[in-house]
Amino acid sequence: MAERDALACEHFARPAIDVALDLIGRTLDVRDAETVRSAVIVETEAYGGVEDLASHAAFRPGGRAAIMRETPGLIYVYAAYGMYPCLNIVTNPEGEPSAVLIRGILPLEASKSIDGPGRSARWLGVTLDDQGQSICGDRFWVSTSRVPLPVERTRRIGITRGVDTEWRYVARLE
């Protein structure tokens, strides 16, 4: 079998804000029993750090979000409003609980981008059971290659606290 074009887990052992920007333009692959879904990451948000009140690690540190304290490169999945699984990648700088939320993707076989964390995770086939999986494993991996895209930096969406920090990145698509 050919070498897989995958980033090593150590790549995510950096501040979430750095990883969030770095991920824009990279391809995310998710292997299913039958197929492999591939999509370019076009929108991300960084969460974490002791000062980030919007982070689950700050106001909901127990339960699933505890994984944000674990090894970088692990998958954190939470159900937004109890209904929609959302995909995160744990990115631990120095024991600081943090993660990057995948908010938008551009499926390779599609022409239209998918907007929103719930819709993105659903297209990729991500479920709550993927909690704890590795982003550099058999089911999930991210390409070493990166499509150069114009990136915009904005405030995060859908939150009521920590609204001042500009920790969201969006690729500007033609």
Added chain:
DNA sequence: CGCAAGATTATT
């Protein structure tokens, strides 16, 4: 044990 809030989405 009960209740309110929340990193959302589809429908009215």
Added chain:
DNA sequence: ATAATCTTGCGA
């Protein structure tokens, strides 16, 4: 604008 739907945290 608002319902759908459930985990987590907090107060009684």
